[in-house]
Amino acid sequence: MKKLLSLALILMVGITFCMAQDTTKQTAVKEAKFNELKHHFGDIPQGKPATTKFTFDNTGNKPLIIETAVASCGCTTPTYPKQPVLPGKSGTIAVTFNAEANGAFKKMVTVKFAGYNRPVLLVIDGTVK
Incomplete structure (x- = not known):
């Protein structure tokens, strides 16, 4: 029983440390430092599209x-720079959610950078009221 409790405690501490990590700037593309990887809209009115901008250096x-x-569905539209983002400069990816359906939502945008196998995942969430 003590072994089981010790194992559970170690597992909980490990999970806590993993969840506490700041993933804001940790991406598969280490040269692209994002201001945030997840945006929470909170409550948004139905029928009014909501847009946020993910900026990276x-x-x-x-x-x-x-x-x-x-985007993970047709209700979300990403807009990104078509020109290369030069060293020392910033780029912006705008993500618009159409907010047509009531309820909670969580959508993802997969961003593929040239020369990198793993994409960067951007997440938006909130509730349409």
Whole structure:
């Protein structure tokens, strides 16, 4: 019984440390430092599209090129720079949610940078009232 309790305690401490990590700037593309990876809209009115902007800085020494930015559903539209983001410069990905259906939502946008195998995942959530 003591072993089981000890194991449960260790597991809970480990999970707490993992959840406490600041993932705001940790992405698969280390040269793209995002201001945030998740945006919470809170309550938004039905029928009024809501938009947020995810800004990133190119901290590398080569231009960053976004190949694609794809939303998890048709109710979400990402807009991203088509030109390379030069070293030391910033880029912005605007994400618009159409807010047609009532209720809670959580949508993702997968951003693929040229030369990187793993994409960056951006998340929006909130509640349409």
